[in-house]
Structure formats: structure tokens, C-alpha cells
Amino acid sequence: MEDALLLHRLQFAFTVSFHYLFPQLTMGLALLIVIMKWLAFRTGNELYNNSARFWAKIFAFNFAIGVVTGIPMEFQFGTNWARFSVFAGGVIGQTLAMEGVFAFFLESSFLGLFLFGEKKLGQRLHFFTSVMVFIGSWLSGYFIVATNAWMQHPVAYEVGANGNLSLSSFWGLLFNPWIGWQYTHNMIGAVVTSSFVVAAIGAFYLLVHKHEEYGKVFVRIGVLAGVVASILMVFPTGDGQGKNIAFNQPPTLAAMEGLFESKEGAPLVLIGQPDMEKKRLDNPLQVPRMLSFLTYYRWGAEVKGLDAFPEKDRPTNIPLLYYSYHIMVGLGTMFIALLLAATYFLWKKKLYITRPILWMLMLAFPFPYIANTAGWMTAELGRQPWLVYALMRTPDGTSTMVSAGNTLFTLLGFGGMYFLVGVLFLFLVAKTVNQGPVAALKDH
Amino acid sequence: MEILWFCVVAFMLAMYTILDGFDLGAGILHLFVAKNDDERRIVLNAIGPVWDGNEVWLLAAGGTLYFAFPLLYASSFSGFYLPLMIVLWLLMLRGLGIELRHHLNHPMWKTFWDALFAVGSILLAVFLGAALGNVARGVPLDDHGYFFAPLWTSFTVQPEAGILDWFTVMMGGLALLTLANHGANYLAMKADGLVQQRSRKIASFTVWGVLLFAVATLAAASSIRPEIWNNYVVHPWGNIFPLLGVLGLAGMVYYNRTAQDVRAFISSSTFIGGMLASTAFGLFPNVLPASTNPKYSLTVYNTSTQGYGLSVGIVWWVIGIVLALGYFTYLFYSFRGKVKLHAEGY
Numbered sequence: 001m002e003d004a005l006l007l008h009r010l011q012f013a014f015t016v017s018f019h020y021l022f023p024q025l026t027m028g029l030a031l032l033i034v035i036m037k038w039l040a041f042r043t044g045n046e047l048y049n050n051s052a053r054f055w056a057k058i059f060a061f062n063f064a065i066g067v068v069t070g071i072p073m074e075f076q077f078g079t080n081w082a083r084f085s086v087f088a089g090g091v092i093g094q095t096l097a098m099e100g101v102f103a104f105f106l107e108s109s110f111l112g113l114f115l116f117g118e119k120k121l122g123q124r125l126h127f128f129t130s131v132m133v134f135i136g137s138w139l140s141g142y143f144i145v146a147t148n149a150w151m152q153h154p155v156a157y158e159v160g161a162n163g164n165l166s167l168s169s170f171w172g173l174l175f176n177p178w179i180g181w182q183y184t185h186n187m188i189g190a191v192v193t194s195s196f197v198v199a200a201i202g203a204f205y206l207l208v209h210k211h212e213e214y215g216k217v218f219v220r221i222g223v224l225a226g227v228v229a230s231i232l233m234v235f236p237t238g239d240g241q242g243k244n245i246a247f248n249q250p251p252t253l254a255a256m257e258g259l260f261e262s263k264e265g266a267p268l269v270l271i272g273q274p275d276m277e278k279k280r281l282d283n284p285l286q287v288p289r290m291l292s293f294l295t296y297y298r299w300g301a302e303v304k305g306l307d308a309f310p311e312k313d314r315p316t317n318i319p320l321l322y323y324s325y326h327i328m329v330g331l332g333t334m335f336i337a338l339l340l341a342a343t344y345f346l347w348k349k350k351l352y353i354t355r356p357i358l359w360m361l362m363l364a365f366p367f368p369y370i371a372n373t374a375g376w377m378t379a380e381l382g383r384q385p386w387l388v389y390a391l392m393r394t395p396d397g398t399s400t401m402v403s404a405g406n407t408l409f410t411l412l413g414f415g416g417m418y419f420l421v422g423v424l425f426l427f428l429v430a431k432t433v434n435q436g437p438v439a440a441l442k443d444h
Numbered sequence: 445m446e447i448l449w450f451c452v453v454a455f456m457l458a459m460y461t462i463l464d465g466f467d468l469g470a471g472i473l474h475l476f477v478a479k480n481d482d483e484r485r486i487v488l489n490a491i492g493p494v495w496d497g498n499e500v501w502l503l504a505a506g507g508t509l510y511f512a513f514p515l516l517y518a519s520s521f522s523g524f525y526l527p528l529m530i531v532l533w534l535l536m537l538r539g540l541g542i543e544l545r546h547h548l549n550h551p552m553w554k555t556f557w558d559a560l561f562a563v564g565s566i567l568l569a570v571f572l573g574a575a576l577g578n579v580a581r582g583v584p585l586d587d588h589g590y591f592f593a594p595l596w597t598s599f600t601v602q603p604e605a606g607i608l609d610w611f612t613v614m615m616g617g618l619a620l621l622t623l624a625n626h627g628a629n630y631l632a633m634k635a636d637g638l639v640q641q642r643s644r645k646i647a648s649f650t651v652w653g654v655l656l657f658a659v660a661t662l663a664a665a666s667s668i669r670p671e672i673w674n675n676y677v678v679h680p681w682g683n684i685f686p687l688l689g690v691l692g693l694a695g696m697v698y699y700n701r702t703a704q705d706v707r708a709f710i711s712s713s714t715f716i717g718g719m720l721a722s723t724a725f726g727l728f729p730n731v732l733p734a735s736t737n738p739k740y741s742l743t744v745y746n747t748s749t750q751g752y753g754l755s756v757g758i759v760w761w762v763i764g765i766v767l768a769l770g771y772f773t774y775l776f777y778s779f780r781g782k783v784k785l786h787a788e789g790y
Contacts, residue, residue: 075528116789
């Protein structure tokens with residue numbers, strides 16, 4: 001039984017983590033493409049239109065891979081988490097169905113028009129289609145976050161006679177207070193990813209002295225969008241999410257922060273390794289009393305540690321949760337530092353020739369992907385041991401009819417397919433980048 | 445309310461089959477009607493702007509199934525675990541086949557993705573038909589409403605049937621022929637020249653296969669589960685659905701002969717819609733019959749969620765579908781007429 005549980009969890013975690021690598025670029029890039037099309041409109045400069053066309057190429061296959069890796073997610077609630085689906089389906093089925101009916105139809109219809117219809121539609125309508133794709137993809141993000149937010153913070157439900165939940169308030173579900181910060185934090189995270197990707201390719205073009213006019217456009221857009229987004233990730237959205245967790249999931253806060261014992265004036269840990277046997281952090285670097293202040297706005301406030309909660313209610317993998325959280329925050333901090341430096345050089349009109357910064361921008365692009373993934377791992381590991389917070393524990397949600405053997409088979413299948421898809425994706429991005437903006441249009 | 449949502453889910457699955465059905469049909473025909481790069485590009489451009497939106501009907505139907513009938517969603521998806529996973533992988537291969545082909549201008553790259561698009565589409569059609577066959581035949585549900593069916597056992601229908609037995613494989617064959625015909629009609633509508641000619645030819649002989657397999661599966665289904673006729677006896681108005689199916693089939697033959705491609709396409713759409721509606725009508729109130737003990741069958745009543753969710757759902761669903769139909773109309777209208785090859789697109 002343990003085998004099967006671990007495999008169901010691994011399969012979901014693996015498939016959703018791989019899947020989300022693509023929508024984060026889709027959603028962020030959709031916004032940046034709208035900005036490029038708008039700039040083309042405002043300035044009449046064809047550079048911006050060609051930039052939009054270049055990024056639309058990458059957008060297209062990124063979107064396609066997002067779609068094909070996303071379909072298994074909707075089905076996986078049923079295939080591997082049947083008991084959870086029976087328990088909670090009456091509620092979260094609504095948001096998942098709305099995602100299909102409202103967001104997917106919108107983004108896929110207009111994507112067809114955006115990718116295929118530029119000549120047919122003319123510039124005004126084409127710009128409109130790019131806005132619709134942006135809205136569709138961000139709406140999709142909203143419904144998924146609403147689903148996860150409900151699992152983290154269940155609202156708007158009632159318990160039926162058979163123990164299963166059903167919806168009791170439509171607007172309560174859609175405006176779950178948890179969603180506000182989770183959604184904004186998540187979407188701005190996607191903007192960070194796309195900003196770095198755009199800036200990285202721009203930096204590459206400037207460093208190799210090819211397509212330099214485009215390099216400048218990409219670097220400028222990427223750095224400016226990125227610096228705003230990275231700061232917003234810490235405050236207010238990261239702080240908001242942190243407070244969500246602190247006030248509604250206190251064992252999670254303790255685990256994330258490596259706080260083994262409750263403390264008044266609890267420190268904020270910067271680095272340190274949790275030792276689960278000795279129940280302490282090894283070689284910690286901490287800011288005294290800062291965690292109390294950030295959480296409660298009082299330096300001497302008491303923050304509950306892991307010792308305040310029974311073991312069965314603590315997250316099941318505390319070290320992984322702790323590291324995910326710290327990796328996310330550490331990277332987020334570095335993003336701000338790098339982008340502030342880049343903004344400074346941009347302001348001094350020297351960025352395009354400051355090679356060390358360009359090198360860093362070029363090499364930095366994988367890290368937002370890691371940060372976004374670490375962030376989601378924090379959310380999901382943090383919710384443990386609960387599948388639906390305080391209502392259903394994770395081991396109670398699996399599909400009992402699906403054996404460990406079957407799950408292992410499909411996990412390996414996904415692993416293999418996704419590895420190949422990942423290689424293909426990198427190959428296609430490299431090829432598109434190498435061709436460059438205007439040449440890429442003359443493909444046929 | 446349960447009856448209404450049964451109709452909604454059936455409608456969405458029918459829309460999926462009619463729309464993505466012609467994408468799959470184009471894939472089934474791809475290697476047969478398109479013999480050079482230009483012709484291959486014509487096939488892909490015929491479905492290019494619309495295939496993704498068409499596929500969304502499956503996801504929207506799945507999501508709707510989830511909230512309206514959670515026990516059916518959970519039981520059928522976990523019970524049909526392996527074939528469902530295989531369908532997911534095939535959807536991946538089909539989608540990548542369409543989208544990645546034009547990103548590299550090398551013949552071997554294109555041949556590879558053409559093959560994946562074609563094989564993926566063929567296998568998908570067969571599996572989707574088999575899936576419907578499983579629902580019609582019934583599965584070994586237990587008293588909790590769950591089951592697990594292996595891919596195959598002995599290929600016999602009872603008692604411990606696998607996903608693939610002679611009946612469901614036959615249904616798979618029916619689906620393959622139907623979607624091949626449907627795709628052929630679509631390509632005849634959107635293409636000209638040799639692609640159109642070859643498509644019309646394929647439509648002309650696949651229709652007889654459809655007729656043959658339809659009669660055979662109907663006879664087989666009647667002997668396996670004679671209950672499918674009960675609703676027709678009690679509510680004779682239901683005969684409108686099989687009638688639509690027959691009319692569609694007649695149109696598929698006639699309009700193909702007279703080279704009226706749009707009407708042929710409407711006919712195959714009517715056939716698909718009519719046959720799926722007939723199946724749903726015969727199935728009701730069951731949504732997944734039990735081959736073990738009839739009282740274990742899943743019905744609209746024992747799998748649905750509570751009234752509030754069902755009531756509030758219909759409000760947003762109607763709004764959403766009206767919007768979606770609006771987008772689709774705009775999309776299909778924008779790309780009306782014959783496919784023209786140019787730099788944009790596939």
C-alpha cells in the first residue's frame with residue numbers, strides 16, 4: 001500500500017512539475033507579446049512587430065507542449081486520486097470545468113487566429129487576438145489556482161450524508177480569500193520567467209553581435225518587466241502568501257522556516273540544514289526576531305514551532321519543504337539584485353555594452369524555472385499531511401483499484417515521453433534563436 | 445437536474461467527436477491523401493487553426509463530468525486506467541505531430557512527425573471507439589462503484605472482460621471507419637486538386653464499412669445488453685436519434701456521389717451526433733452499467749453531486765458555451781474556404 005501511495009504522489013508531482021514549466025512561459029510571454037504588439041502600434045516601429053512574430057514562434061510550440069502535458073493533469077485526478085475526486089469533485093470539479101469552458105476555448109480559438117491570421121485580420125484585430133490569448137491563459141491560471149487554493153483552504157462546501165462534499169456557494173469558491181495572494185504571486189512568477197527568457201536571448205544576441213537591434217529590444221523589455229515583477233514577488237505578493245500560510249497553516253510555517261521550537265522573537269533563517277533527528281538547524285545564519293516581525297509586525301511575538309503540533313499534523317517531508325522554500329526565496333533575492341544592477345546600467349545607457357551583466361542575464365534564464373518549481377513544491381509539500389487541508393489526508397485520497405505496478409508503468413511512460421519532449425523543446429528553441437528574428441519568418 | 449447534466453455531458457462528448465473527429469480523420473487519411481510536402485501541408489493547414497479548440501471539448505466534457513458526476517469520473521477514470529493513459533499519450537503524440545512538423549525544414553523531420561500524426565490519429569480513433577464499447581457493454585463494478593479492467597483478458601465479452609474484447613474492438617473499427625469518412629468529407633471541403641479527389645474516393649468506400657460495422661455492432665450490442673432497447677419502447681420519441689443517424693448515413697452516401705462536399709460533411713456530422721445520442725438514450729439512466737450485478741450499475745442518480753452545484757453550474761455553463769460557440773463561429777468563418785498555402789501557418 002505504501003508503494004502505491006508513493007507512486008501516485010510521485011507521478012502527479014512529476015507530471016505537474018514538468019507541465020508547469022511550459023504554462024509559466026506561456027502566461028508570462030503572452031503578456032510580453034501584448035506589450036510588443038502595443039509598442040508596435042504606438043511607435044509604428046516594425047522592430048516591435050518582428051519581435052512579436054519571433055516570440056510567437058517560440059510561444060506556439062511552448063503552448064502546444066503545455067497543452068499536451070496539461071491534458072494528463074485533468075484526467076489524473078480521476079485516474080490516480082479517485083477517492084479524492086469522489087470526496088471533493090462536487091466542489092473543485094466546478095473550477096476545473098470552468099477552466100475548460102471559459103479559459104481553454106478562449107485561448108485556443110484566439111491562438112489559432114493569432115498564429116495563422118495576421119495577414120487576414122490586419123494589425124488592429126491581430127493585436128486584439130494577442131490580448132485574448134493573454135486573457136485566456138491568465139483566466140486558465142485563475143481557475144487552477146482557485147482549485148489549489150480550495151485544497152489549501154477549503155471554503156464554500158457542505159458535507160453530505162455519505163461524507164462527500166458538495167458546493168454551497170459559487171462565489172465563495174471563486175473568491176476564496178486564499179486566492180488573492182496565491183494568484184498574483186503565481187502569475188507574477190510567470191512574468192519573471194518570461195522576462196528572464198526574453199532578456200537572456202536578447203543578451204545572447206548582443207554578446208555575439210548578431211541581430212543586435214533585436215537584442216536591445218529583448219533586453220530592455222525583459223529587464224524592465226523583470227525588475228518590476230521580481231520586486232512584486234517579494235512584496236506584496238510573497239509577503240501576502242506567507243501570511244496566508246502563517247495564519248491558516250501554522251505547522252507549515254514552522255516547517256518552512258525550520259523552526260523546531262516555539263519562540264518569542266523567532267529568527268528568520270537565511271541558510272542552515274534541518275537535522276530531523278536532533279531537531280535543530282545545523283550551522284544556521286539567521287536574522288534575530290525577524291520572523292516574528294514579518295509575520296505579526298511585532299518583534300517579540302510568539303511564532304509556534306513544530307513542537308506545538310502533534311507529529312501526525314506536521315508536514316511529512318520537512319527537509320524537502322524547507323529547502324524548496326529557501327531555494328525559492330534565495331533565487332528570488334538574486335533575481336532582484338541582478339535586475340536592479342541591469343536597470344541601473346540601462347538607466348546609464350551602458351547596459352548593451354556591459355558584458356558581465358549581459359553574461360549573467362544570458363545564463364540566468366533556467367533559474368526562474370527552478371524558483372517557480374520550488375515555490376509550488378513549497379505549497380504542495382507544505383499542505384501535507386493534508387490533501388484537502390484539515391479535511392482529507394493524502395493517503396486517503398488515492399485510487400485503491402490502481403495497483404503500484406500499474407502506476408509504476410505509467411510513471412515510467414511519462415518519464416520517458418517527457419524526457420524526449422524536453423529535449424525536443426530545447427532543440428527547437430536553440431534552432432529558432434539561432435535563426436534569429438527576421439530570418440525565422442522566411443522558413444517556408 | 446441529473447437528466448439535464450446527462451444531456452449536457454452527452455452533448456459535449458458529441459461535439460468533441462464531431463469536431464476533433466475530423467481532425468482525427470484528417471490524421472487517419474494523412475498518409476493516403478497527401479503524397480508530397482505541399483499536399484501534407486494542405487492537410488495540416490486544413491485543421492491547423494482549429495484542432496486545438498476542437499480538442500478542448502474533450503477537456504471541457506471531462507471537467508463537467510467531474511463536477512456533475514464525481515463518482516462516475518472517479519470510477520471510470522481509475523477503472524479504465526491503462527487505456528486512458530494510452531489515450532493521453534496518443535493525444536500528446538498527435539498534438540506534437542501537428543505542431544512541431546513545420547519548425548524544421550528537413551524531410552526526415554517532416555516524415556517523422558507526419559507518421560506520428562497519422563499513427564496517433566488512427567490509434568486514437570480505435571481507442572475512443574473501444575471506450576464507447578466498454579460503456580455500452582458494462583464493466584465489473586463492485587458494491588462501492590469501483591472496478592479495474594485490464595487491457596484484455598480472453599477477448600470474450602463476459603464475465604471478466606478486458607478493455608479490448610471482440611465487441612469493443614469492433615466498436616473501435618466502427619469509430620475508425622466513421623472518423624476516416626468524416627475526415628475525408630472535411631478534407632474534400634477544404635482542399636482541392638488531388639487531395640480532394642483522393643479524399644472523396646476514400647469517403648466513397650469507407651461509408652460502406654461504416655454501414656456494415658454499424659449494423660454488426662448494433663446486433664452485437666442488442667445481444668449483449670438487450671436493455672438498450674427499453675427506453676425506445678417506453679419513450680418512442682427517442683427514435684428521432686437513430687433516425688438522424690440513418691439520414692446522416694444516407695447523406696454520406698448520396699452527397700459524396702454528387703461531390704457536394706459541404707453536405708457530405710454535414711451528413712457525417714449528423715450521423716455521428718445521431719449515433720452518439722442514440723447510444724446515450726439507450727443507456728440512460730445508467731452511465732456505466734455493471735456486468736456483475738445490475739444493482740451495482742452507476743446511474744445519473746447515484747453518481748451525481750448535490751442540487752446546488754448542479755443548479756449553479758447550468759448558469760455559468762450556458763454562458764460559457766454561448767461564448768465558446770461565438771469564438772468557434774468567428775474562428776471557422778475567418779478560415780472559411782479552401783486552404784491556401786503561404787508563409788503563415790504550417
